[in-house]
Every structure is written in structure tokens, then in C-alpha cells.
Amino acid sequence: MENKKKIKPAKKCYEHLGGKLGELLLETFADKKWIAKNNPEEKHFYITELGEKEFTKLGIDISQIKSEAI
DSSP states (O other): OOOOOOOOOOEEETTEEEHHHHHHHHHHHHHTTSEEOSSTTOSOOEEOHHHHHHHHHTTOOGGGSOOOOO
């Protein structure tokens, strides 16, 4: 029997990171207050000022994210 290496998938769904990794990142960013919602009932998050600083420290160019009215 072939010895297969087990991997943890990081799924891409259209232009978004999905799967358990996407879920864990979302929860972590929300817990750290890097992202937030105006209202808990809403499904959309926005990047906070703290998030802008922290994502930039990680080398993530958030200027590629278009601004939207929320």
C-alpha cells in the first residue's frame, strides 16, 4: 500500500479563501479586532484601523481591496 502524506487543505472559493482555514482566519481576525461588523446581524465585515496596521505588518497589501459603503 502506498504511503500517502496527509495534508490540511486550504480551499479557494471563487476569489475567497474557504474551508476550515478561512473560517479560522475569520474568527481569529475578529477576535483580535482586525475586522469587525457594524451590526452583529450583518454578514459583511470591514477592516478596522488596527487591522490595517496589523495586516500591513504581515506584508498584506490591503490597498488591493476596493472600498465599499457598508
